[in-house]
Ligand code: SF4
């Protein structure tokens with residue numbers, strides 16, 4: 113028996129699948145795939161699956177991680193990949209299947225590409241100024257349900273802003289953002305941008321997940 | 331509308347996943363390569379519609395054919411409807427996101443009367459004229475089927491044609507006819523007239539209905555060669571009948587999210603209030619082998635880890651013991667759990683109970699339906715108090731500590747004694763728990779009583795009966811509540827005003843069409859949902875349209891009266907229903923189909939239980 117890490121991307125119509133939905137969907141996909149997987153014990157047995165870092169509904173992702181436990185050591189990672197490829201629905205693509213290296217608790221940062229549809233002229237500059245502040249305060253619900261003031265600035269590892277033009281989509285501003293992720297310090301880009309105030313419509317794609325040394329999470 | 335723009339709007343509403351499409355096993359075809367596009371509409375939310383077996387069967391059946399692309403459509407929730415209207419998005423099919431107004435067929439399944447306004451709502455959102463007469467072109471043809479099609483008259487002005495009975499064959503025959511007439515350049519009238527010649531097809535516009543001054547029907551006259559009586563269709567051999575190899579697996583949460591395996595159609599019982607017990611006659615079973623191989627295929631292709639056996643009364647399946655033993659064997663190996671809804675109380679053996687415990691330890695449910703033996707005889711619920719108590723005791727001894735009981739109020743001949751009897755039966759069950767010598771320590775029992783209101787339905791022996799008034803329903807609720815003396819019994823009941831509306835439509839005629847249209851235009855939709863339903867709005871509408879609601883709901887019909895559905899034939903004869911009604915008033919029961927044939931008329935199909943060796 114070994115822990116196997118499945119790397120996949122999530123795009124298209126699948127972006128409307130919430131984290132809970134993904135859990136349910138993957139359970140079924142894996143059952144369908146025929147990969148010999150370990151089931152939890154007890155009355156309600158179900159395949160053991162965990163995700164490294166939940167993704168918000170509406171986000172797409174280039175770097176999703178799901179861990180499963182394969183009971184048959186003869187069943188290679190290549191075979192797992194091939195079996196999953198056969199049953200992944202449109203919008204989900206397996207990119208790699210490898211033996212697990214880091215524990216999911218070691219996730220430290222996540223990188224997002226946030227694309228804003230053309231905004232007011234000085235939008236990029238204002239965004240830059242906002243993200244460069246010493247402190248960015250907001251209220252967040254604690255686990256006990258109370259509102260607590262937190263500072264988001266320390267959670268911004270780095271960011272860059274660029275402008276893009278394409279014939280199809282016209283002008284857009286792309287914010288590349290690396291934020292603390294996993295555990296207590298997890299920061300959702302939506303929360304950060306809400307503190308900015310009104311923005312043009314934007315889409316979010318998670319590009320990468322890192323460990324504390326900013327190495328790609330494996 | 332471009333996809334980005336569309337997805338942006340989706341993200342602004344609740345539970346967008348239900349409008350996104352793209353679920354596992356959903357079917358995408360090249361629209362250039364198909365001849366017929368069929369929008370299969372369920373007039374309720376995604377969560378409810380996606381739980382429905384009939385839709386899954388027809389979706390797969392249609393899509394097996396290369397020349398047909400069938401897609402799913404549900405009624406969007408109010409918030410998304412508003413967004414759609416603001417942004418001029420017409421109702422679209424989930425798979426292609428194409429507007430359904432451009433499809434060849436728009437088909438509805440009518441599962442309950444309270445979804446009628448949703449049908450209009452969906453046509454309206456699609457940008458399709460509501461009335462059949464206002465849709466002049468050959469396409470889209472608006473069709474409907476499902477149990478409510480057995481009295482389709484309240485929807486007659488909106489639907490071009492109805493499918494009566496089981497759709498697996500007749501739907502395809504109609505689609506083929508459409509293809510032919512389209513190729514020949516025929517128009518809608520030509521098509522409808524030809525379709526009316528197919529058995530199982532009812533084209534309401536080809537029938538003239540005349541009324542007496544008191545509002546009852548004088549005559550129903552076919553025209554343009556339409557048959558005087560329209561027969562329902564059934565599948566004769568269930569082992570050969572199409573069953574999907576796979577289901578679309580929703581990504582978001584729905585009401586019943588599991589594989590469903592049908593084991594037989596129809597019901598041998600003939601409880602006199604139950605429409606399903608009559609319109610699906612005769613009983614036709616699948617063999618154990620068929621069931622097992624279909625069930626296995628479903629679980630393998632969907633990844634579902636739960637399968638429920640579907641039928642009207644699971645324990646009446648003749649080979650239930652064999653079936654369960656073999657299923658358990660397989661389910662253990664594949665880690666699939668089995669659930670058994672609709673179990674009946676009387677032939678519920680200890681052996682079966684052991685198997686069920688093995689399968690799924692959840693609450694037990696029973697449906698005695700009436701509180702006294704007298705009333706159970708009237709409704710032909712052939713179950714005795716002794717049997718109920720014995721079964722509950724068996725269940726308690728097997729470790730169960732809660733049972734749920736279903737009852738109806740407002741049944742014909744019901745007196746206050748029968749209502750009090752419900753509470754008393756509940757009390758006796760509670761007592762039987764405490765009478766166990768070895769009852770589990772520190773455990774208490776819960777008997778939950780769920781009460782619905784009896785609604786007289788077409789094609790049942792009670793089709794002639796008046797429904798009790800809303801005030802009377804409320805009085806009986808109070809009486810029942812006050813008769814319950816212990817906290818071990820919990821009571822819940824359905825809203826009395828929706829039952830009243832259901833009662834109007836279920837035996838309604840064509841004069842209700844204008845009221846349904848008016849009500850929709852007045853803002854009625856999702857009538858089955860508490861947060862949307864408004865009785866006041868409906869009453870205003872009825873008044874405005876000059877509809878006497880008591881005429882439909884609370885009036886007793888003579889046996890000789892021409893009923894709005896008398897020209898439709900579901901196998902059971904009116905003569906039989908009348909006989910059963912007389913027996914009900916004489917408090918006499920009728921044996922089930924396996925004990926003795928009651929001569930209902932459904933043997934005309936030449937198949938099923940009527941020809942089993944007794
Ligand atoms: S057992 Fe009675 S109530 Fe149940 S489906 Fe059969 S006829 Fe209807």
Ligand code: SF4
Pocket residue numbers: 611612613923926927928929930931932933939940941
């Ligand atoms: S004809 Fe007889 S056996 Fe057949 S369904 Fe009717 S009552 Fe039952």
